[in-house]
Amino acid sequence: MNKEQRKLIQRAKDFAKPFRVDDGESFRLKDIDPNNTLHLEQEHKPQAKEALALGVELLAAFQDMLYAQDRWAMLLAFQAMDAAGKDGTIKHVMSGVNPQGCQVSSFKAPSSVDLDHDFLWRCNLALPERGRIGIFNRSYYEETLVVRVHPELLHQQTLPEPLMGKDIWKERFRDIRHYEQYLSNNGVVVRKFFLHLSKKEQKKRFLERLETPEKNWKFSANDIKERAYWDDYMNAYEDMIRNTATKVAPWYVVPADNKWFTRIVVAAAIIETLDSLDLKYPVITEEARQHLEAAKQQLLNEDKA
Numbered sequence: 482m483n484k485e486q487r488k489l490i491q492r493a494k495d496f497a498k499p500f501r502v503d504d505g506e507s508f509r510l511k512d513i514d515p516n517n518t519l520h521l522e523q524e525h526k527p528q529a530k531e532a533l534a535l536g537v538e539l540l541a542a543f544q545d546m547l548y549a550q551d552r553w554a555m556l557l558a559f560q561a562m563d564a565a566g567k568d569g570t571i572k573h574v575m576s577g578v579n580p581q582g583c584q585v586s587s588f589k590a591p592s593s594v595d596l597d598h599d600f601l602w603r604c605n606l607a608l609p610e611r612g613r614i615g616i617f618n619r620s621y622y623e624e625t626l627v628v629r630v631h632p633e634l635l636h637q638q639t640l641p642e643p644l645m646g647k648d649i650w651k652e653r654f655r656d657i658r659h660y661e662q663y664l665s666n667n668g669v670v671v672r673k674f675f676l677h678l679s680k681k682e683q684k685k686r687f688l689e690r691l692e693t694p695e696k697n698w699k700f701s702a703n704d705i706k707e708r709a710y711w712d713d714y715m716n717a718y719e720d721m722i723r724n725t726a727t728k729v730a731p732w733y734v735v736p737a738d739n740k741w742f743t744r745i746v747v748a749a750a751i752i753e754t755l756d757s758l759d760l761k762y763p764v765i766t767e768e769a770r771q772h773l774e775a776a777k778q779q780l781l782n783e784d785k786a
């Protein structure tokens with residue numbers, strides 16, 4: 482990385498740090514303001530867009546090394562209330578990366594096949610291979626969110642009765658912590674993002690979806706139903722973060738009322754993570770170098786023949 486890039490990496494780290502939670506114990510959701518933009522005001526939006534463009538370029542450079550090195554995989558899980566901007570954030574932040582090295586999996590309501598397995602099963606199938614970035618648009622964390630807010634969903638899972646006791650959430654959190662530790666021990670770097678939207682901004686975005694013909698398709702009547710459970714969701718999110726934010730798999734709780742800001746923080750967090758891996762292009766052995774030289778000579782000799 483050159484000097485300019487190193488400067489950008491330092492800026493990214495400064496941006497991501499206030500929103501990283503790697504020890505859940507003292508975490509309180511009320512400490513994070515969804516409208517926070519650090520020191521940046523609305524009028525800084527154009528500069529923010531420029532910074533994002535630079536960040537996207539840097540991310541692409543990192544991804545190239547991740548792919549070439551073929552040792553680490555990176556899993557990014559996105560969770561949020563409806564209209565918080567998961568899709569747009571994924572689209573913008575990953576816009577520069579090589580599609581060959583990146584895969585997005587969206588997890589919707591589970592199918593009957595999914596429900597016939599343990600709750601991590603379908604996500605486990607979608608894990609990124611070494612050298613790749615895997616994005617989960619929603620994830621196994623739904624199992625501690627929507628399923629907790631709507632206990633009838635738990636009953637649809639047809640778990641054996643004795644396993645549905647009062648400690649089930651504690652057990653799921655513990656299982657998730659262990660699963661993420663396991664992934665981490667196997668070179669899968671896990672980072673989780675909660676795009677934290679205010680209830681007021683969600684209303685504004687829903688109205689926009691209803692009033693703009695090009696956005697009508699994004700609206701679902703179910704979203705309004707879920708909005709009615711707002712407080713239950715916030716409690717579930719807080720408990721989830723308190724119980725699953727760890728050093729190996731931190732949460733980033735990202736203010737989501739301003740899309741331009743959300744995107745910068747997410748890009749910064751990914752850059753911070755990739756930088757921590759000390760990625761390098763593979764160095765070839767002397768023997769391999771000689772093979773390259775021989776191949777070059779063979780090509781050059783073609784002209785002489």
Ligand code: ATP
Nearest residue numbers: 563588589590591618619620623624627628634701
């Ligand atoms: P999104 O809402 O993520 O932008 P979408 O609107 O295209 O995507 P939906 O059909 O709304 O897709 O699917 C997402 C829904 O699936 C969410 O309401 C989510 O709570 C639900 N869901 C995801 N995982 C689970 C799960 N494990 N159990 C029950 N419901 C789940």
Ligand code: MG
Nearest residue numbers: 563701703704
């Ligand atoms: Mg939806």
